[in-house]
Amino acid sequence: MSTMAQTVYYFDYAAATPVDPRVAAAMKPYLVEKFYNPSSPYAPAIEVRREYANAKHMIAQTIGARADELVMTAGATESINLAINGFGGHKITTEVEHASVKRAISRGMHTFVEVDARGRVDPRMIAEAIQHDTQLVSVALANHEIGTIQPVRDIARVVSDVRFARQRTGNHTPLVFHCDASQGFGLLDIHVGRLGVDLLTLNAAKIYGPKQVGVLWVRPGVQVQAQVVGGGQELGIRSGTENVAGVIGFAEAAQIATNKRTTEVVRLSRLRDLLEVSLRDNFPGAVFSGHSKHRLANFCHVSFPGVDAERLVFLLEAKQVLVATGSACAANSGTRSEVLTAIGLDAQTADGSIRLTLGRETTHDSIEIASRAIIEAVRQELARTGGVL
Template sequence: MSPIAESDNKTVYLDYAAATPVDPEVLEAMRPYWSGRYSNASSMHESGRRAKAAIDGARAAVAEVLGCEPREVIFTGSGTESDNTALLGVARANRTHGTHVIISAVEHKAVLESAQQLKNEGFEVSIAPVDAYGTVNVEEILQLVTDKTTLVSVMYANNEIGTVEPVQKLSAALRARRGAKPYPLLHTDACQAAGFLPLNVVELGVDLMTLNGSKIYGPRGTGLLYKKNGVAMHPLIVGGEQEQHLRAGTESVPLIVGFAAALQKAERLRAAESARLTALRDYFTRELLKKIPRAVLNGHSTNRLPNNVHVSMPYVEGEAMLLILDRHSVEASTGSACSAYDLQPSHVLLAIGQTPELAHGSIRFSLGRHTTKEELDYVLSVFPGVVERLTQLSSLTATV
């Protein structure tokens, strides 16, 4: 039995894929800009120029991590906004060159619903299927490309099941397909990849990339869109000249500074933290499947994020597992936090071939910087009993 006891009032937090705590170093970097250095970065006076210099410094720091030019970095208010801007802004701006967009079947809803909006506006949208691990097939995507395709969007790593997509291979294939033409462009949602996978946009070969501050121990309400020089894009928010006329509104200097500090630290810790979490992930997965043999591991067993363990339990409701685990001071999720109150089965799990019944019994444990083996041992001591109890209740209900 783990030494962690419920009487200790200690919460075992395993929902880092939904949100991370702000790192103390990040908080300290942001602190001066909440009160002492509060000026509008668009003002021409000295304090306004200092605020602009802080944003410029943050932009340069981010560009260094991404391997791009500072002017290719656009700060936004969230990963969702960045995804929306990439799909809607780019598709609309390039409409005269084509009205066809391709996305994968396992994208975040920020991409799925943006694609649906484009469909409502008369665009054609193709959905690329995935295999049983949630991986896209590059050749199948190429078969969907037409002379009217202007944009392809495939996420870097899945937010629910953790599978890492072959973005680099896809970008190389698309470049070969388009030859001297500029289309189709490639966008990737890398919100879950930051801190775990390389983010150099030149090596990845992407034209657009989305990041999110709340997944990298940075402040909420921050996001980023990398846009390669020369890519035409219409803004979603108008009424100002900020962010090169692509995202109007007074910039939040502390949030932008915090985002940059968080990304720099995430990149600095990437190799060591990925190795540590991979070892914990594999230990937890192995012991969980040993204790609950009927559990189904979702996503690829090795080609997945270091911090992701996503399983489905036959005959058990995911929400019921979460509620009972919560009483044991264990916090996890059934999938994307953005869909936490959606009672429909996960579109990601349906895309990999699961039945709606099995998909309803899914749970995601996502590890982070503060996760310890001791915490995982505690979860392993209580979770099998939770599943067994709910399975028995399910069997009793079925016989009534």
């Protein structure tokens, strides 16, 4: 990454992405010159209101939606909480969801559905978990630790079938399907109609946009209970003077990500595969997690059983290679990743895991450097502990 005083090789794009300079440039005028409150009555403010609406339109277009179906939020965590807290009754998610989903759902009656060893949930298990009073199912499009892509369309069909059955039997309990698509945005085709979801979360910070800017798409007709009340700026569901600069930046980032998607997916999956082949060749005992086919193009989750991942991160950092241990959130709290436990990794394997996520500045050279650095570091640790892989 050439923006640093010292070159670093960044492999943690799932944790944070740099703001694209075009995005930063698009945002700037809305900080200093076009600072007006979009609710104000005079022409310069009305112009800002129009440009804000247009930015929402641009974001909506990238997912096949309309601007008046978007609730802009302060990021994926708020969108997720808004979706989940917007409903009552029993709620369902999977064992491998992000902490924000699991914690929000844990506040009420809930079921956490198991996943298989590759992190995929079986839609039939979602169907079995649905009770007469279930109001919400929440499954992420792609997992934040291992990159496994879920069968979202099939889950949507399950939810839709139950909804029809309820209508026939006169059960008026709502049932909606929320999908957190923040980790897959820019790498997968996200079209709300084709996915068949009712609520969808996106996050600007994952696609080279600003932090703390997100959206909850709400299918027309779906009633979400407001959490933050006040001026009612976002469809009456979310209040607060609009983050004009942030949403303008999000729109620019969404455009760029959508335009680059097809070529970037090919490029990144090739680079990722090169890395995995190299590590596999050197360490036959290494464990690669996530689905081999249904997986984000930029994810490489690898475990070196018996090696201490925290030491590995430290050794790699000394070689200017920045990687994550598990997810950033889990790493921070010092507990073992629930995702890795859910897919059946034993403690020794889980504790030897690093996550490399590739991005726009990842090149063939940086992959070779990372590969060499990891091989050296793992060998060094194996030599120290007398381990073999």
